[in-house]
Amino acid sequence: MGLRPDESLSPTLIEKVVYLGAMLRSFPQAEHAAQTLLELPLTSKRIERITERIGAERVAARDAQVAEWQSLPLLMKLAAPAGVKAPSAVAVSCDGGRLQRCDVSADSDKHWREYKAGTLMELETEPHTCDPCPEIPAVFLQADRMERLTREIGQVAARTPPATEPPVASSPLAGEAVTELADRTPQDTPASVPASSDPPGGSRYEPPGVRHREVCATLGNSAAFGHELAALAWMLGFAAARLKAFVADGLPWNWTIWERHFKHLRFVPILDFVHALTHVFAAATAGRDRDAGWLAYARWIRWIWQGDVLRVIAELAERQRELGSPPAEASDTDPRKIVCDTLTYLQNQQSRMRYPEYRRAGLPITSSHMESTIKELNGRIKGSEKFWSGRGGEAVLQLRADLLSDSHPLSAFWASRAARATGTRSYAQAA
Numbered sequence: 163m164g165l166r167p168d169e170s171l172s173p174t175l176i177e178k179v180v181y182l183g184a185m186l187r188s189f190p191q192a193e194h195a196a197q198t199l200l201e202l203p204l205t206s207k208r209i210e211r212i213t214e215r216i217g218a219e220r221v222a223a224r225d226a227q228v229a230e231w232q233s234l235p236l237l238m239k240l241a242a243p244a245g246v247k248a249p250s251a252v253a254v255s256c257d258g259g260r261l262q263r264c265d266v267s268a269d270s271d272k273h274w275r276e277y278k279a280g281t282l283m284e285l286e287t288e289p290h291t292c293d294p295c296p297e298i299p300a301v302f303l304q305a306d307r308m309e310r311l312t313r314e315i316g317q318v319a320a321r322t323p324p325a326t327e328p329p330v331a332s333s334p335l336a337g338e339a340v341t342e343l344a345d346r347t348p349q350d351t352p353a354s355v356p357a358s359s360d361p362p363g364g365s366r367y368e369p370p371g372v373r374h375r376e377v378c379a380t381l382g383n384s385a386a387f388g389h390e391l392a393a394l395a396w397m398l399g400f401a402a403a404r405l406k407a408f409v410a411d412g413l414p415w416n417w418t419i420w421e422r423h424f425k426h427l428r429f430v431p432i433l434d435f436v437h438a439l440t441h442v443f444a445a446a447t448a449g450r451d452r453d454a455g456w457l458a459y460a461r462w463i464r465w466i467w468q469g470d471v472l473r474v475i476a477e478l479a480e481r482q483r484e485l486g487s488p489p490a491e492a493s494d495t496d497p498r499k500i501v502c503d504t505l506t507y508l509q510n511q512q513s514r515m516r517y518p519e520y521r522r523a524g525l526p527i528t529s530s531h532m533e534s535t536i537k538e539l540n541g542r543i544k545g546s547e548k549f550w551s552g553r554g555g556e557a558v559l560q561l562r563a564d565l566l567s568d569s570h571p572l573s574a575f576w577a578s579r580a581a582r583a584t585g586t587r588s589y590a591q592a593a
Contacts, residue, residue, distance in 0.1 A: 173583075176212060177576055179204065183213030184561035187541060188548070210554070217557025220575060224378075224390070224560060231393035240427070241402055248402035251285040251370070251524065254395055254424065255409045255532035256387070256416055259379075259540055264549035273549065277559060278387035279379040281535050282395055287370035287405065287524035294521055295367030298467040302439060305456055309447075312440040370526050377535055377566040379559040381552060384415035392423035401427050407525040409532070411437040412511050433514040434529040438507075439463055445478060445504035449485060449497030469519065471512045478505040538566055 171179065178200060182192040189206040196202045196209060231239070242248040257280075262273040302308065378394050380387050400406065408429040410416035420431050442462050447455030462474045481501050488498035508515075517527050542562045543555065550558070564572045 171212075173576070173580060175200070175202065176216070179209055180213050180216045180561065181565075183209045184217070184542065184558055185565055188545075189213075213561065214554045214557045217561045218553060219579070220560045220564065220572075221556055223575065223578075227397070228389050228393045231396055232389060239396055239401065242399035243397060246397070246399040248399040249284040249374075250403060251287050251405035252395075252398075252400045252403040253283045253285055253370075253407040253409055253526050254280065254391065254400065254429065255283075255529040256280040256391060256419060257411065257529065257532045257536055258413070259536045259544065261540075261543045261555060262546075262549045263552070263555070265551050275381070277379060277381050277539075277543075277555070278384060279377065279532075279536060279539055279559075279563070280387070280391045280394075281532050282376045282378075282391075282398055282400065283372045283531060284374040284398075285370040285405070285524075285526070286373050289405075289524045290522050292522060293518040296468065296518065298464050299367055302463060302467075303460060305452075308439070308443050308459070311436070312443045315437065315440045367521070369528070369530075370524060372531060374568045375531065375535075375566070376569060377539075377563040379539055379563040381556045381559065384419065388419040388423050391419060395424075405524060406430060407432055407520070409434055409526055409529045411529065412441075412507055430520065430523070430525060431514045432520055432525065432527060433511045435466075435517060435527045436530070436533075438466055438511070438515060441504045441507050442466060442474065445481070445501045448500040466515065467517060469515065469517050471508055471515050475505065475508050475512070478508065535566065539563070 179192070179196060179202070182195050183189060186192045186195060189210045192209045192213075193204060193206040196204045256278065258276045258278055260274050260276055263275045264273070266273055266275075376394060376398060378387075378390055380390060382390075395401065406424075406427065406429040408420045408424050409432045410420070411434045417431065420429065425431070443459050446459035446462055450458065458477075462477065465471070465473045478501060482498075482505055485498045485501055488496055488502050492499040494500075520527050539559065539562055543550065543558060561572070564570075564575075
């Protein structure tokens with residue numbers, strides 16, 4: 163029997179090698195770092211095998227925790243675990259990213275597959291006596307930026323050709339736009355502000371701060387991921403928090419997870435404002451010239467910010483009547499289809515778009531931290547030259563999520579792994 167790839171390395175060196183394999187952008191980069199910083203002549207393939215082996219152990223430990231949570235009586239799931247102090251305010255978000263798989267069927271010409279990820283955050287926030295920012299921030303009234311944001315997130319205006327690359331699961335502009343929520347907001351900007359003008363300034367909006375973040379990710383389907391997300395939320399004591407929010411975009415699987423695992427815990431469902439914005443922008447500009455589309459967008463997005471979604475739905479319905487219903491063969495860039503899709507989207511999501519109420523309660527209205535987390539995960543696993551097996555992708559996703567979590571779960575894992583070791587061995591020099 164051949165030696166395992168980590169047989170000649172001490173536990174301390176294994177820990178360092180795994181850190182490099184999961185943290186850097188690629189295994190060749192990890193090889194260079196190991197040779198330069200650790201003076202270890204390890205090949206990228208050996209680092210890959212060590213990283214995947216340890217990652218598989220972490221996946222097994224995670225699955226065992228999920229199974230333990232699933233076996234608990236319902237009443238125990240409604241409270242914080244023994245010895246865990248429940249946070250005061252929390253938020254849970256989930257989203258999907260993309261990576262390339264090397265184990266797809268031979269007749270498939272598409273290697274891109276989705277993975278699921280979630281962030282669980284303890285917030286620094288308090289309720290307000292009134293809406294702290296009744297006027298929409300200026301960053302959302304910048305035409306060029308909103309057009310770019312809409313295209314990158316996945317909505318397309320009628321004049322835009324279909325994208326040839328896989329859909330973008332997370333746009334850096336989304337996080338960038340929300341980061342600027344503290345910018346000045348227009349207090350007296352008329353709805354007829356032209357697309358070329360800069361909106362004047364006004365009051366400031368401060369989104370809730372994040373005191374603590376945990377991250378989970380998997381290649382599994384949404385049902386398996388829902389259990390993983392719910393189990394981690396329970397272990398963190400989120401069930402007993404005073405303020406609880408579940409923030410996500412409009413994908414159905416997000417809200418199936420909320421319905422099954424978080425609704426009964428009274429997590430407030432909140433549609434990510436930025437994703438709502440991209441739908442509204444696409445519908446407002448579809449089939450219109452730039453200035454006319456901008457006037458409709460500026461009016462509609464202000465109503466959305468102020469929670470008056472029904473007014474937008476009414477004008478969208480009128481716009482649909484003007485354009486007519488989309489035929490079955492309508493393309494994604496057909497104005498009739500864009501307007502129809504946005505109208506359906508807002509009708510389905512309006513109960514999760516009470517943004518003034520959420521701001522007054524001190525809850526987040528965007529999933530910007532989730533978008534940032536997807537970007538951080540993508541930095542390791544997404545790339546045109548990166549192809550993953552199911553086992554390898556799951557292992558590295560788990561390790562990368564561990565490294566992004568503020569509780570440093572890998573520290574406890576290494577300690578537990580050392581405690582389980584039996585006997586002693588004389589480690590050969592890596593050289």
